[in-house]
Amino acid sequence: MAELTYREAVSRAIAQEMERDPSVYFIGEDVAAAGGVFKTTEGLLERFGPNRVRDTPISEQAIIGAVMGAAMNGLRPVAELMFSDFFAVCWDLIANQIAKTRYMTNGQVALPLVIRTANGGGVRFGAQHSQSVEGWAMAIPGLKVVVPSTPVDMIGLFAAAVRDPDPVIVVEPKVLYASKGEVPDGEIVDRLGSANVVRTGDDVTICALGAMVPKAFEAAERLATDGIDAEVIDVRSLVPLDVTTILDSVAKTGRFVTVEENPRLCGWGAEVASIVAEERFFDLDGPLVRITTPHLPLPAADALEDLAIPSVDAIAERVRGTMD
């Protein structure tokens, strides 16, 4: 057992899989010699050499296209997309090509590839480097999407993503890169499509994702002092989605809240809430509640960004309000 930062967990995760499987390659902008702009890939070049850990030009279409083509021809490549906002400049490759090719070819083409990307706000980067875009990927049939919220989940879910025969987007909340967590020694492999109950409770179910998980947890601890016993679920995997864990919790608590970093419209919580409404309506004791950012681009100034992103106080207050 060792305490690792999330950013150290990223490089350990990549190293674990590259060590295990010589067909795993890793490319991206500034990932090799520079060790990544978030210092998440330090040491990989030295360990695995310039063929398997390769710097690319600032060419997101070429990066994503390259991992797709390589996956079609026998590699299990991993691409880093420096900021998830850059999905917008290579979305054709992701949404039209990678997501659809297996289906369009009736299974002739397998695409065992991973795209990892730094996502979300909280670091004062402004509107074009702070978005939470996991919902974009979730909306496209043919993409699997996971969002690890702890160092150990980063390693385990990344390993599961690399070993999965389908394309997986690994979304890393960049505000968590400096966060720490206990990580067991040895190989860590998790599985896609499993949510974690990170706090058990009987009064209300709070579903959170990524950087909102520690905030939801802290809000739940605070609510406990008021006698409200909240269950907190880290959704972890948007596709496949662990509906069972969520519905079982709602059946127990009768109340349901999502905490999302994304803008209001069409966030992942809207889909989850609609499933709860369809399938557990008669277990509910109150309205479904979604806590999101306002439907806005994220502002840069810390005072404004802190207002936009759900805070521990705001989460606690909204949850308290649902209990009336």
Added chain:
Amino acid sequence: MMQEARLFEKRAQDLFLEGLIKGTSHLALGQEAVAAGFAAALRPEDLVFCTYRGHVHTLLRGAPMSALMAELMGRASGICGGKGGSMHLTDVSHGAMGSYAIVGAHMPIAAGAAWAAMERGTGQVVVCFFGDGTTNIGAFHEALNMAVVWRLPVVYVCENNLYMEYTPIGDVTAVANPAADRASAYGLESILVDGNDVDEVYETATRLVDRAREGGGPALVEARTYRHGGHSRADPATYRPDDEVKAWLARDPIPTYRERLLASGVEAGEIDLVERDALELVDRATEEAKAGPFPGPDALETELWADGGSTWRS
């Protein structure tokens, strides 16, 4: 090969008119020499990427004709089970790695396949066909740059049929030869060939494919050719001047090649036999395709994921 391709495309056109093929199609009538010249220069293990105008490229890699025809007709017996259609013909077992319907997308994908070939030491060469319109989209430039920097075994082949869909390519492009004039920007040799001369295409293809296989890096070729029809089924191509069409029809690659064969001493009867065999092949493929079943409801939700299904939740 050219004759089979020509008759396949003509049959596809007829089947559209009969209502047996739905949707859209982009025929390569008149452009067959480019696909044929390259197909003849490749080895079975090589990989080809093409565009939505990709029937003949896929066919000439060796994909079974009846399964291609069946795919156009939306049958379960189609090469993609009916899920792909005209713009997505793919036959991985013959190295036809897909027809890509978003302009330029396959340029970096082909680079990626070549990267894997290089790293795995397979000796494969990748050939990527694209149209003149592609030279004005970003993915073209990103892919060429990366292919050169990484010294990848990939040959990019621009089929310049003079029109990006409906608009003359010259009206919207900064240089006269949309691919060849850009080659120097990536440190590549500027190569312009007569895309209606199958021998010239074959010779160039052989040289560049061999060079790529030996580690000599990527190439960019511009092959000038001409569509006999419109951009797609919906396009009567009335925007093209009559004398231009007439001049290019006179340079139709298939009669031109027939003349060359006759002049070199091949018996006319021998050529007629090839043509008759091609027609029989197309007739047989058409009948087989027509006899194929339509996909049933069981097929709809299959093959999104590698487990064969499409489940997204527990």
